[in-house]
Amino acid sequence: MDTEPISILNQNIDEKVIQDDSENSGLMIEKIVDSYENVTIYFLIYLFKEQDSTKTNLVSKSAPIFIWIGENVSAPSIDSLLVSMKTPMDNQPSLSEIFSSQLASNAATMIKRIVMKYNTQAFISYNISQDVPELHLYVEKRLFQLLNQYYAASK
């Protein structure tokens, strides 16, 4: 074994094996389970906390956001990933597919609305395979409710 000393300072634990340390992390990972009719919907949201306030759980408004949305009828894969952000050239946010599947188109308008509303860079992986317009509408509505909660606390 290489015994070269390395400078690791865990903030609260001396050993290198760390229990989930969400309290001290600058990243906030939210997991929400919801359902619409017979479909269980999963939201996984990564938000960065305000710097120097990791314990207060205030969301940084300038930091990007990552959202994964999945359902119980398929494996929790990450098959599509879209990024959107505002640019100086256009009023509408620009959108790019980092990698895409057929499902990505459903998320395109959703992610643009997130960027417009919260004025942040956003990444979204949308993995709801069922082509039910009401389901997509419900997911979007619920997502905005959740984001409103996180961002409202930071006002």
Add this chain to the structure above:
Amino acid sequence: MSSLIIDSHVVEQEQPRQPVFPVKTKQLSVKINNVHTDISMSVFAGTVFITIAQTQRFSTWIKAIKQSEGFESDEPCYHIESLLGGNQDQLVSIYARQLIENISQRSPNSLLLSISLTDKSKEAFKAILDVIFENRIW
């Protein structure tokens, strides 16, 4: 009046089952060379998503897979691709290469890595990977 007597028999209520979230995650928070480093790992179906953040950004996104078909060789072959962000910095590709090698030893999963670094020293590289490997969830 019997209806007013409080029945002492306690009906055992079935505990509502905690909904199981299908994606396993772990968050780590370490100071390496005095730089606050946030690390998170999420295991999706077929993909491990790792975030290494020293600047509160996702910054560079990299996908790495182990190529299993088309090669008749004892040496494993990995494909590492920058998806978003700067691809000039070889260091982030080396991070991805080390991580996918470790992941593919234990699972067929590919790697999705988002990485933003301020400390690009060799010591930080070693320390960050050590912490991830010691705490891996794949």
